[in-house]
Amino acid sequence: MLAGLSASCQQLPRANPPLPVAGAPFSLAVEAGDTLYVSGHLGLDPATDKPPSDPTQEARQVMTAIRATLEQHKMTTDDLVSVQVFCTDLSLFNVFNKEYVTFFHKPYPARAFIGVKDLLYGARFEVMGTAVRHTAENKKQPPALP
């Protein structure tokens, strides 16, 4: 793939290589400078490739998967600045939020919560986002309100 890129593209600063996913046409995350672009993650049971029957468990699982990808880039969930949640059932909004907030220190990232018709593998939630390195340590400062 790199052969097709111009020389200047190959010199793009990148602290870590993208995380490949076996057999899938995308990376789990790609780092460009201080910014990490994280693919859509699902909260499947690794043993069955199916979502857990309990939506609470699935919400926890998908956020755990996001955290694992961030950790591979030496980042944490508190480095996330923007998140998109796609959900097949909006009545699970509060169920999702209850698990979601346990993965962060305040203040939270910007976020959109979007209802969709279907997700792969019958998942109820798909989460993707953007993280910026050193955001977590900035949270130690008091947040500025408008």
Next chain:
Amino acid sequence: MSRRYIATDPSRPFSDAVLIDERTLYLSGRIGLKPGTNEVPGTIEEEAHLVMQDVRRILGCAGMQLEDLVFLQVFSPDVSLWAAFNEVYREYFSGPMPPRSFIGSGALLFGAHFELQGIAVKDQVAS
């Protein structure tokens, strides 16, 4: 290296926007609710105005304007509203408009017809 969180309602599990290094603003998904309520207004046109005004308000919290958007996603459960949305949308821009997608979604929170999420960059290099 700075991070500024714009959170007009701290009880929510998200910030309205996050400003990185006083330059790049990541907005949360915005919905055109009637001010002070969790209800969408009676007409599509009014809702489109409200969501655009809400996006403009959050940009304003960071000292930015609609022209600073560099990326915008519009989610709508009904793509037949595309033209009606565009008619209102155009009124908010005088110059070039940002790259944008318009995505057919499932239902949106509060029965909204539009949810907008975008990224803005301050001090774009003048052409």
